[in-house]
Amino acid sequence: MTALRGQMMQMPLLISSLIQHAARHAADTEIVSKCAEGGLHRYDWAGAELRSRQMAQAFARLGCMPGDRIGTLAWNGYRHLEIYYASSGSGLVCHTINPRLHPEQIAWVANDAGDRVLCFDLTFLPLVEKIAPQLTSVEHFVLMTDRAHMPAATTLPHLLCYEELVGQENGRYRWPQFDENTASSICYTSGTTGHPKGAVYSHRSAMLHAYAAALPDAMGCSAREVMLPVVPMFHVNAWGMPYSAALVGAKLVLPGPDLDGKSLYELFESEQVTFSAGVPTVWLGLLNYISANGLRFSSFKRTVIGGSACPPAMLHTLRQDFGIEVIHAWGMTELSPMGTLSRLKAKHAVQSAAQQQRVLEKQGRAVFGLxxxxxxxxxxxxxxxxxxxxxxxxxxxxxxxxxxxxxxxxxxxxxxxxxxxxxxxxxxxxxxxxxxxxxxxKDVIKSGGEWISSIDLENIAMSHAGVQEAAAIACPHPKWDERPLLVAVPKPGAALSRESLLEHYRGKIASWQIPDDVVFVEALPHTATGKVHKLRLREQLKDHVLPTA
Structure with a gap:
């Protein structure tokens, strides 16, 4: 007997449907951005969808074909949001690049992804000029600004102006239909090896992730929210918040490059932000600013904290002192990134605050789909x-x-x-x-939500003429969760100092990845297979206090 098939419309799950929905059903809901050039930009979901269609036309005019990769080096802003939808929605692939990587790594991931176009904020013009000769696949450089802020001179060939590209198009563009398993975006994770690795998401995976993220036991997004993703849009697509905000038609506030406590607090208050998400380091800076100035939040009610473990003291302060619900979360780039979120069950309602705190300190429960x-x-x-x-x-x-x-x-x-x-x-x-x-x-070190490869640190140390062997391990830090500690064995007779070894890292790796301290030892512990026994090394140095701590 032939199985009975469902008699339902066959509509692929495509990212373009999110912004189409927001433009139709939340047309006048605001999107507010702090710009890299300074000042605030305001428009709405209808305007964002129109300009996304114009940018999709612009990419086509540049000769981009389905499957071509569009790289971005940009903060959380409205133009970056438009590229999210213009690229993926038109069948291109959005590749967000972490600008905090070392320039050599940025060039490597752009080449590995095969980026054909590189769009970047004004902040990153010097960086792009520096690495441009290494970008073997990039054909077009697009500066995400208007004509007034374009540089008078640049070493980049044929630098294009984003606003001029958008302005040349009429926006009469129909979002195409295609297989929902088509690649939508690429994010790179450092993993345990020297080279980052690319995770390629599909439209189907991104849509299901957006649905799940909006569930009440996940982020709990709704049209009643004012959402501000502090987590960068180059960090696993800002944990999917640009998609979930469109799905529910929420007001979206994008903080741009200013993530210090004062700037964030003023934006939270002026835009009446209710929900946010970010790594613990950002919240530490915000709490320090608020405490130092005797301030309170007037609208902020809920936040997701992930990227690294939320310190219990921070969770307690946000909950007890400010009345903010903290959703402790865990995920990975390989998971798009949502894995688990710590939301209480009904059975926990009768428990004491201390008992609830112990539950919320865990990384949480899996949502349906994981x-x-x-x-x-x-x-x-x-x-x-x-x-x-x-x-x-x-x-x-x-x-x-x-x-x-x-x-x-x-x-x-x-x-x-x-x-x-x-x-x-x-x-x-x-x-x-x-x-x-x-x-x-893994042996990678997680500092402020960013991965640092221990292998990279060890290889650089071993390139020093005075180092015989080296190992990099994570050392606890009150602000950054973890910071790298280098353990080095000097070569016999070598005049090796802490300062000279740390100086050896300059220019070879991003400055924030340089170890905070060096410990010199006569020998490193090894396993039976000849590998450095890092578990034993961490145990030996568990009481080491970093000078930065």
Whole structure:
């Protein structure tokens, strides 16, 4: 017997439908941006959709074809938002590049992705001029500004003005229909190797992620919100907030390059922001500014804190002193990035504030669409008892299957069946489904929500003439969560100092990635296979206090 098929419309899940919906059903809802050139820009979802269509036309006029990559080096602003939709919506691929990477890494990821167009904010003009000769695939450079702010002179060939590109088009453009599994965007993650790795998202994965993020037990977005993503749009698509804001038709506030406490507080108050998201470092700066000036929030009610673990003291301060609900979250670039969020269940309503705090300090529960498990070294499932720790694995429609350009898939089997993504984290899961990270099997260092590759740090140290062997490990830091500590073995007879070794890093890596301190030892501990025994090294130096702490 032939199976009965559903008699429903076949409409692919495409990112363009989000901004079309917002333009039709939240047309006059504001989008407010702080500009890299200074000042505020205001328009609405109808205006954003029109200009996105104009920019899609502009990309076509530049000769871009479906599948071509559009690179961006930009802050959270309205032009960046337009490129999100103009590129993905027209069948191109939006590649957001982290400008905090070392220039050599920025050039590498642009070339690896095969970016054909590079769009960038005025802030990054010197950076792009510096790396342009290394960008082998880029044919067009687009400065995201108007004619008045274009440079009088530049070393870039045929530098284009964003506003002139938009202004030349009429906007009479129909968003195309295509397979929902088509690539929509690329984000790179540092991982455990020297070179970053590309995660390629599809329209389907991005749409399902946007739906899930808006659920009440996730970010809980709605048309009643004023949303301000502090997390940059070059950090895993600002955790999907530009998509979820369009999905629900919320007012969107984009903070531009000014992420200091004073600038953020003034923007929160002037625009009456109700919901935000960002890494702990940003909230620390904001709380310090508020406390120093005796201020309060008048509208801010809820925030997602992720990227690195939220310090319990910060969670307590936001909840108890300011009445702000803190959603502690965990995710990865490979997960688009949403994994788990810590929202209380009904059973927790009768618990004391201290008991609730202990639950909220965990990384939280998975939303529908993401499944997780903890496994032992043989890939066997471990119990969810809140005590047993194992390797955390996940699967779902917004979890990557493989990295860009790498033939081998990282997926592993669990209990002899199915394929799961190994996160590299070690965790426990309690009977209520709350996951808590207990350790990381990776050796990368997480500083202020940014990954720093220990391999990169070690390779640079080993290039110093006076270093025989070196290892980089994470050291606790009160502001940045973790900072790199270099442990080095000097060559016999070498006159090696802390200052000279740290100076050796200048120009070879981004300044914020340079280790905070150096410890000299006679020998490093090694495993039976000859690798540096970092677990033992971390244990030996667990009481080391960084000078920056």
């Amino acid at each position: 499944d997780m498990a903890i496994v032992d070294d043989q890939g066997r499932s471990l119990p969810w008892d809140g005590q047993t720790a194992g390797d955390l694995v996940v699967r779902g429609p917004w979890v990557i299957e493989r990295y860009l350009g790498l033939p081998a898939s990282p997926l592993v089997s669990v209990d002899g069946e199915g394929e799961w993504f190994p996160t590299g984290d070690v965790a426990t899961i309690d009977p209520d489904g709350f996951m808590q990270i207990t350790d990381r099997s």
